[in-house]
Amino acid sequence: MAEKELQPKEKETAPVAAETTRPGRFFLPAVDIYETQEAIVVLADMPGVPSDKVTIDVKEGRLTLSGEITPPLGSQEQLLVQEYDTGNFIREFTLGQLVDQNRIEAAMKDGVLRLVLPKVEKAKPRKIEVKTT
């Protein structure tokens, strides 16, 4: 089986609208978003972000994910070679669908955020019969 080889990718800088007052650069995490019958699931790569530094915000149909990285270098360390940039992560999405904010689940493992946004149950469609007279 021919295995796919990973290619390095440069991180994409987050757009200005997402800029915050905190210093440091912001990048867009790569995401997978898929849907099941019950929920919308978001997986986001945020290497260097510990689980207690992730913020998830759902407001007025907008989902904002952000993560603050732990400083990448020790206090006495000096950089010799830099091939990748380090910085915090932020990304925003418009949710076109209502999600149940009280049941949102988030877990962070090995730098990957997994977010489960349960859909709000829609009102059951009512069938209206047209009577013939």
Add this chain to the structure above:
Amino acid sequence: MPWYTFEPSWDPLREMDQLRREMDRLWERTIGPERYRRRVGVFPLLNISEDQDNVYVRAELAGVRPEDMDITLEDNKLILRGERKIPAEEKVVGYHRREREAGSFRRVVRLPERLDPARVEAVFKDGVLTITLAKPEAVKPKQITVKSV
């Protein structure tokens, strides 16, 4: 046409601003202060740093399980090998976005000299791999105290 959308809204002003930033960054990269920057075509990208006692080699490997990584020290070569697996999800009705990639990687870093494998340590935390290589005693900076007589 789905009745929900994940598209970030498009703002031409924001786009312009981003373009300007990218230009600035390009400029900086060619002649500016970001001198350590190196462009390579092999995954994973590495940042290398040092302090008095150690050299640190770091790589961002979000979602790679430690058991799928293989780090070897062979003569004066440090070899990073592994595979990023993205397990198939259950009950998927449809994908909105697929940006994360799975695949294998192999990268060789040539070190200036042969190091003692017993003094190499690798730690994986929050998706960042840090390999700590202890400097040989001979190259460590030595402080010389001046004696007054």
